[in-house]
Amino acid sequence: MNDGASLQGLRVLVTRPAAQADALCHLLEARGATALRLPLQSIEPVRQTATAARALAQARAAEAWIFTSANAVRQARRIDSGVWPRSIALGAATAAVLRQLGCEVDLPDGAYSSEAVLALPALQDVGGRRIVIVTGEGGRDALESALMARGAELEVIAVYRRVNLPHDPQSAARMVEQADVAVITNGEALARLMALMPVGREDRLRRLPLVVPSHRVVEQAQRLGFLSTPRVPEQVTDAAYLHCLECWRAETDRDDRTS
Structure with a gap:
């Protein structure tokens, strides 16, 4: 099968916010897949933007x-147009946006995780130094806990929030039943999708293969009773999600031929 048809006929549920889903959906469709769009959340500024702007x-x-x-x-850039200090990115996509803004960026080699960021030389000797985490409301606290344990003067500034979108549960369940695999881009979206399922239709979702952004979301899926271990791309980028799906499809086709 050529690259242009590597996902031919595959139905991929994409739960990313609508404004950010186009690039991934176009990549999927260029490989022959059908993108089933079910945006579960919107990304909105925090309610107290003036407070966040002052903090930045x-x-x-x-x-x-x-x-x-x-x-x-x-x-952060929408509410603060000033010169930012040294920037550290949790992931290649984050680093790319920072570089587009002209920022110099520290980025871990290879792995993109909180643990990889914490291994950066710049974050080893941080006792008494001021470090700021710029994030969304309700983000994970692994970075926060580790940096505080190292003695950093830590501040967490939330600049956005995820807002659940209303969906008819029956319609959401029908989309899940049409899908062969789902791309879930954060843990909140996974929990939201499970909560949307009508009583008696959760099992179809639990059988659905997933591609998720991190091992933390893998663990969440396992706690929710998903039957197969979700795949995690090497990077949290559209191209990496696509590659992960292509590898999964190739392995699935090979297993089908040998069964």
Whole structure:
């Protein structure tokens, strides 16, 4: 099968927010897949944007700002147009947005995770140094806990929030039943999708193969009773999600031929 048809006939449920789903859906469709769009959340600024803007402005003397997502970068820039200190990115997509803004970025080699960020030389000797985490509301606290344990003067500034979108449960269940695989881009979206399932129709979702952004979401899926271990791309980028799906499809086809 040529690259242009590597996902021919595959039906992929894409739960990413509508404004951010186009690039991934176009990549999928260029490979012959059908993208089933079910945006579960929207990305919106925090309610107190003036408070967040003041916090960012007052944090310019920090040793570094750690951005946990591309959304964090975009929302921070909307409310703060000043010069930012040293930037550290949790992931290649986040680093790409920072570089588009002209920022110098520290990015782990290879692995993109909180653990990889914490291994960066710049974050080893942080005792008494001011570090800022720029993130969304309700983000994970692994970075926060580790940096505080190292003695950093830590501040967490939330600049965006995820808002669940209303969906008819029956319609959502029908989309799940049409899908061969789902791309879930955060743990909140996975929990939201499970909560949408009508009583008696959860099992179809639990049987659905998933591609998720991190091992933390893999663990969440296992706690929710998913039957197969979700795949995790090497990077949290559209191209990496596509490659992960192509590898899964090739392995599935090979297993079908040998069964």
